[in-house]
Amino acid sequence: MDAKERFINIYKEMIHREGSDKLLDYLLSEHCDFFTAPASTRFHGAYPQGLLEHSLNVYDCLCDYLSRERAKQVYHMNYSDETIAIVALLHDICKVNCYKESTRNVKVNGTWTQVPYYEFDDQLPYGHGEKSVYIITGFMRLSREEAFAIRYHMGFSGNDEVRNVGQSFEQFPLSFALSCADMEATYYIEGK
Known part of the structure; x- marks a missing residue:
């Protein structure tokens, strides 16, 4: 099973909320590049399907984190x-339709050569986590904890006010868990 099939299987098996079918239809439509987009311009997942792979990696990391006895009992x-499926699979939906293929000049063995790369071109500049929440809630409702987890999944590495990140982690433990899963996927699974 390839990554796209795995994503769709998890989504259909786990997510049954009203409107979730419409969101999946959008992700699969010609108006959305979720399944082919990179996850970034030059860092983790800077290649076709990088966003899809990152979303699945975060899902796996979050499932693993939450399966720990300490996470459950303490x-x-x-x-x-x-x-779990909603916050992990959709946390970076804000990245759809934002990356455009381009070329840039790079010196290779003393010769300037055009190489492919991605430009970031966000036509809906609404932030990062908040944009993901905005897109998802256009299709289905999120619980408050789900919304905060997605909104603050960048944790302290984002551009958010530190106090807000800390309050989100204190009030909504899922916010902290998703941030840990996102960092694990980004730096350990997908890192260079």
Whole structure:
């Protein structure tokens, strides 16, 4: 099973909220490049399907994190399979239709050569996590904890006010768990 099939299988098996079918239809439509887009311009997943692979990696990391006895027993992180799938698979939906293929000149063995790369061209500049929440809620409702988890999934590495990130982590443990899963996927699974 390839990455696209795996994503669709997890999505259909775990996510049954009203409007989720319409969101999946959008992701699969010609108006959306979710399944072919990179995850970044030059860092993790800077290649076709990088966003898809990153989303699946975050899902795997979040499932693993939340399966720990400490997370369940001490931190009381007991979330439904649907919530886990929603926040992990869709946390970076803000990146759809933002990366454009281009070329740039690079010196290779003393000779200037055109190489492919991605330009970031966001036609809906609404931020990062908040844009993902905005897009998702156009199709289906999110719980408050799901919304905060997606909104602050960048944790302290984002551009958000530190106090807001800390408050999100304190009030909504899923926010912290998703941030950890995103960092693990980005720096350890997909890192250079």
